[in-house]
Amino acid sequence: MAVVVPVPAEKRVAQARMAPPSRFGDKAFEWxxxxxxxxxxxxxxxxxxxxxxGSSVAIRRFGFHFLATSTWDPVAEQFGALPFIYGxxxxxxxxxxxxxxxxxxxxxxxxxxxxxxxxxPIVSLIEMLAAIPSVILGLWGIFVMIPWLRTFSxxxxxxxxxxxxxxxxxxxxxxxxxxxxxxxxMILPIITSVSREILRSVPDLQREAAYxxxxxxxxxxxxxxxxxxxxxxxxxxxxxxxxxxxxxMAVTMVIGNTPQIRASLFAPGYTLxxxxxxxxxxxxxxxxxxxxxxxxxxLLGITILANLLAQLLLKTMGAxxxxxxxx
Amino acid sequence: MQATTASHTWRKIxxxxxxxxxxxxxxxxxxxxGLVFLYLLRSGANSINWSxxxxxxxPVGVVGGGMVNAIVGxxxxxxxxxxxxxxxxxxxxxxxxxxxxxxxxxxxRFVADVLNGVPSIIWGVVVYGLVVLRFKSFSAxxxxxxxxxxxIPLIMRTSEEVxxxxxxxxxxxSLALGIARWKTIVHIVMKTASKGIITGILLALARVAGExxxxxxxxxxxxxxxxxxxxxxxxxxxxxxxxxxxxxDDWHRQAWAGALVLVVMIFFVNILVRFLTRERTARxx
Amino acid sequence: MTPHKIICLSLLSLLGLxxxxxxxxxxxxxxxxxxxxxxxxxxxxxxxxxxSVRFNYQSIGSGGGQKQILAETVDFGASDGPMSxxxxxxxxxxxxxxxxxxxADVVAYNxxxxxxxxxxxxxxxxxxxxxxxxxxxxxxxxxxxxxxLPDTDLVVVHRSDGSxxxxxxxxxxxxxxxxxxxxxxxxxxxxxxxxxxxxxxxxVAGQIKQTQGAVGYVELIYAIQNKMPYAEVKNSxxxxxxxxxxxxxxxxxxxDIPDDFRFSMTNPPGNSAYPIAGATWLLIYEQQKDAAKxxxxxxxxxxxxxxxxxxxxxxxxxxxxxxxxxxxxxxxxEIKY
Numbered sequence: 043m044a045v046v047v048p049v050p051a052e053k054r055v056a057q058a059r060m061a062p063p064s065r066f067g068d069k070a071f072e073w074x075x076x077x078x079x080x081x082x083x084x085x086x087x088x089x090x091x092x093x094x095x096g097s098s099v100a101i102r103r104f105g106f107h108f109l110a111t112s113t114w115d116p117v118a119e120q121f122g123a124l125p126f127i128y129g130x131x132x133x134x135x136x137x138x139x140x141x142x143x144x145x146x147x148x149x150x151x152x153x154x155x156x157x158x159x160x161x162x163p164i165v166s167l168i169e170m171l172a173a174i175p176s177v178i179l180g181l182w183g184i185f186v187m188i189p190w191l192r193t194f195s196x197x198x199x200x201x202x203x204x205x206x207x208x209x210x211x212x213x214x215x216x217x218x219x220x221x222x223x224x225x226x227x228m229i230l231p232i233i234t235s236v237s238r239e240i241l242r243s244v245p246d247l248q249r250e251a252a253y254x255x256x257x258x259x260x261x262x263x264x265x266x267x268x269x270x271x272x273x274x275x276x277x278x279x280x281x282x283x284x285x286x287x288x289x290x291m292a293v294t295m296v297i298g299n300t301p302q303i304r305a306s307l308f309a310p311g312y313t314l315x316x317x318x319x320x321x322x323x324x325x326x327x328x329x330x331x332x333x334x335x336x337x338x339x340x341l342l343g344i345t346i347l348a349n350l351l352a353q354l355l356l357k358t359m360g361a362x363x364x365x366x367x368x369x
Numbered sequence: 370m371q372a373t374t375a376s377h378t379w380r381k382i383x384x385x386x387x388x389x390x391x392x393x394x395x396x397x398x399x400x401x402x403g404l405v406f407l408y409l410l411r412s413g414a415n416s417i418n419w420s421x422x423x424x425x426x427x428p429v430g431v432v433g434g435g436m437v438n439a440i441v442g443x444x445x446x447x448x449x450x451x452x453x454x455x456x457x458x459x460x461x462x463x464x465x466x467x468x469x470x471x472x473x474x475x476x477x478r479f480v481a482d483v484l485n486g487v488p489s490i491i492w493g494v495v496v497y498g499l500v501v502l503r504f505k506s507f508s509a510x511x512x513x514x515x516x517x518x519x520x521i522p523l524i525m526r527t528s529e530e531v532x533x534x535x536x537x538x539x540x541x542x543s544l545a546l547g548i549a550r551w552k553t554i555v556h557i558v559m560k561t562a563s564k565g566i567i568t569g570i571l572l573a574l575a576r577v578a579g580e581x582x583x584x585x586x587x588x589x590x591x592x593x594x595x596x597x598x599x600x601x602x603x604x605x606x607x608x609x610x611x612x613x614x615x616x617x618d619d620w621h622r623q624a625w626a627g628a629l630v631l632v633v634m635i636f637f638v639n640i641l642v643r644f645l646t647r648e649r650t651a652r653x654x
Numbered sequence: 655m656t657p658h659k660i661i662c663l664s665l666l667s668l669l670g671l672x673x674x675x676x677x678x679x680x681x682x683x684x685x686x687x688x689x690x691x692x693x694x695x696x697x698x699x700x701x702x703x704x705x706s707v708r709f710n711y712q713s714i715g716s717g718g719g720q721k722q723i724l725a726e727t728v729d730f731g732a733s734d735g736p737m738s739x740x741x742x743x744x745x746x747x748x749x750x751x752x753x754x755x756x757x758a759d760v761v762a763y764n765x766x767x768x769x770x771x772x773x774x775x776x777x778x779x780x781x782x783x784x785x786x787x788x789x790x791x792x793x794x795x796x797x798x799x800x801x802x803l804p805d806t807d808l809v810v811v812h813r814s815d816g817s818x819x820x821x822x823x824x825x826x827x828x829x830x831x832x833x834x835x836x837x838x839x840x841x842x843x844x845x846x847x848x849x850x851x852x853x854x855x856x857x858v859a860g861q862i863k864q865t866q867g868a869v870g871y872v873e874l875i876y877a878i879q880n881k882m883p884y885a886e887v888k889n890s891x892x893x894x895x896x897x898x899x900x901x902x903x904x905x906x907x908x909x910d911i912p913d914d915f916r917f918s919m920t921n922p923p924g925n926s927a928y929p930i931a932g933a934t935w936l937l938i939y940e941q942q943k944d945a946a947k948x949x950x951x952x953x954x955x956x957x958x959x960x961x962x963x964x965x966x967x968x969x970x971x972x973x974x975x976x977x978x979x980x981x982x983x984x985x986x987x988e989i990k991y
Contacts, residue, residue, distance in 0.1 A: 067549050067551050067552070068549055068550045068551050070551070071550075071551035071554070071555075072464075072468055072551070074460060075460045075461065075463045075464035075467070075468065076464050076468065076469070078456070078457045078458075078460035078461040078463075078464060079460075079461035079462075079464035079465055079469075079477055079525070080477075081457045081461060081521060082461065082477060082480045082481045082484055082521065082522055082525065083477070083480055085484055085518060085521065085522070086480060086483070086484060088495060088499075089487065089491060089492075089495050092494070092495045092498045092499060093491070093494065093495070095498070096494075096498050113845065114845060115844070115845035116816075116841060116842075116843040116844065116845070117838070117839040117840075117841040117843070117844050117845065118839070118845070143394070144394045144397055144398055145394075145398065147390060147391045147393075147394035147395070148391070148394045148395040148398045150391050151388075151391035151392055151394065151395045152395070154391075155388050155391055155392070156392075156395070164395060164399065166643060167399045167402055168398060168399065168402075169639065169643075170402055170636060170639060171398075171399070171401060171402040173575060173576075173579075173635050173636065173639050174402070174405060174579075174632060174635075175578075175579025175580070175581070175606055175631060175632075175635070176579070176580075176581065176582075177579070177581040177606045177609055177610050177613070177628075178405070178409070178579070178606075178609065178628045178631065178632060179405065180610075180613070181609065181613045181624060181625070181628055182404075182405045182408055182409075184613065184614075185408075185412075185621070186404070186408055188864070189864070192865075212807045212809070214809055214850060214865060215864070215865060216850060216861075227401045230398050230401075231398075234398060258380045258381055258383070258384035259384045259387075259388060260380075260383055260384035260386075260387035260388065261380065261384065263387070281486075284486045285486065287488070288486070288487070288488025288489070288490070288491075289488070290488060290489065290490045290581075290582040291581045291582055291610065294853075295613070295614070298850050298851065299814040299850070299851035299852075299853070300814075300846075300849070300850055300851055310850050310851075312851075315488055315490050315582075318490055318494065319490055319582055319585060320814050320815055320851075320853060321717075321814075321815060321816065321843070322493075322494065322497075322585070322586055323585070323586055323684075323714050323715075323718040323721065323722065324714060324715045324716075324717030324718035324720075324721055324815055324816030324842070324843070325717070325721060325816070326717045326720050326721050326724075326741060326816060326842060326843075327740075327741070328744075331721075334494075335494065335498075338490075338491055338494045341488060341491065342487065342488075342491055345486055345487060345488055346483055346486070346487070348486070349482065349483045349485075349486035350483060352486075353479055353482055353483065427698075428691075428694035428695050428697070428698045429690060429691040429694045429695070429879075431698075501727055502725060502727070505725065505726040505727050506682075506727055507682070507727055507728075589682075589684075589712060590712050591680075591710045592694075592697075592710055592711070593680070593708045593710055595680070596678070597680065600680050600682065600710075601680075601682055601710060601712075614852075614853050614854065614856055614857045614860060615854075615856040615860065617856075617879065617880075
């Protein structure tokens, strides 16, 4: 049985006088971590300022014409970003056209159809694909994919679809289409993983209700899951787009690096990121360098827009975004 | 209510076909991984010998040599990047998890996620203007800074996530015992979440280890050993790129070997992370 | 030890390794891919002559060499196209052009059977302007009646980066084709009417090797090292000349070399001169910022001008003639550090 020992008065006073936990330490730590967190805001301003500062003369010289001109002539110092905007847009769209159906179908497979034991291994494999560095995929692209495309796939495509402007013209191997394919490979993991998260967050009640009404598996997926998750899936697609827009190394190695606007997907192209990678260290005149900084600004602008849009869509869907290395 | 047998069968067929397509898609998604890795193994494996890991690059036209300076250089760059990325990222994540208001924090999270989407080449351009031009030198510091900038938002978000998983009860118990708030966070919360924080750091490292674009105009590359961080430094992805676009077969061979080494290191880190964070919950969707 | 501690310690020790003061000095240079094979040989050999200094050279293209030396981010630049007056005026100090070797831009191609082709100024201009589109174009057939030229498209390959090799090429084309001069002009980086871009001599050679029907321009040594066929070109005297050390030296002999060493040797007179040749220069500031580095750099330059030149022929570069070498040595003496 516990015996309560009365505490003598002196000791009680002494206990009451014990120093409270350090207020200073708390405040200091809070400020420290706040400063670190604000670093992201600082970084955004840093990036914006550096690019704007580095392109100020070019912006004043070319104005909005920069976005609409298609000449890229370092000799005559005429610079226009249109071929690169076109190249980035087309290669990204091609990539989405290939990756989105595959990714969403895979996400459906992983959440609705696959046996439980196979899910984690496949997810792991997809995350490994995401871990392959861009330059290595580009290496594989030059030595394996391009020869194969040039010898087998492209002639086949040309044979059957050569009547469309998209698949006309000479086949070099390096092309817009090759660029699109390699970007597709790079964005498959992120679209798949985010779509998977979205589909997982669809309440089971939806599915059960559909099943109860006699729907087949596919109908359950189509009606109860996909339409519910539409917005989130769209967000996943835009996130993939954001990633596609900024892809540099792999694309530079397979797209042909020619600033031109052609209808055919077999023609070589040039993206915003690639021209910076190729020409940045060599821009001999000030205006040339400024024009490249401006290209960087345009690239930053469209990737931020795409990411903003994606975040908004995903937030309102209420899905938890994971920011692992899969991004 | 009666569905006709024919339409019911048709619906079942559609469903089976859809399932089949979904399965095929999954296979197609994983296929590139297999193709690339197999090709890497085939082309690079026999070039991986002792000299690859110990010798410096040889001049053009001379067969042989290795990439030891690039491998060590990559590690040095990662070390520098961590000096910036880890403290800022982890402490920033602490702020997001422990302090602040809901609105301000969600704005900060938003900004971090948007930063995660900035193309890595832009970081190279930024650091070129900020450091290389100012100090008139390409350097390992510049390369490390560019990689560090990429790591910050990445580590911030993963740290925050992991810290939020620590049960509130831990914090409350500690505070109830009279321990200062900051000590609670550092000694109790962060310690509990340490495994998760470390895996977040490892993943970020694996991610930037393969980056080439930001190093093009910062670290610049070096054919020799670098013992001065103010000078250009070799890095594995840079060296792979330079060799890959060259017309020399010997350099191509070495590029494949380098690629294999890089991929194996990155995969190893990813597998390690997966092992450390394996889910023990039964229900898995 | 906790994982935390292990990671911290290893990072610190790596840094310690990195920051340790080293007795070896690094001198950084960047620029032309044209002379990369011989420069890399020189740097390798010189490391044996003077082990206390290493030369780190990155071949990022002549445009890059010019830009980085202007920005002073490297200790020396290298370019096959001389710097323009405009650019020189922008430099924070006087820049010397130190010629090292001369080489040739050759027309390399990829055709089944590797036929030996002859081309003239008209044909080359036509190919690169895009007016000649197929291999069996009458102009090409007329020049090569015995070769079996297929009915396939010409795939033109050019440089995508800023290049002195391009400078020499476009300098030649501007001289022999007024259409080219008007439409495109001479520079290290131009607005190409047709063709694919490859990065560096390496990239173009690689592209040509991999693409059937491709034609492009690369430095002689790249074509030889990659066993690619290259064409004989008709010079201004009317003779078809193969690019060899002799024909390059013949072109060099007739060039008029001003005091600042910025000269062009394309389309020279002379019976046996190869028309598309050019010299390559090292770009060095007259006043070196760092005395120790400046001293080592000057020592290397003197070695290169004397001993290095002897290695040129083995790599298919033409060394400078004796009188030019003397003038170069005098210029090197003028570098202050």
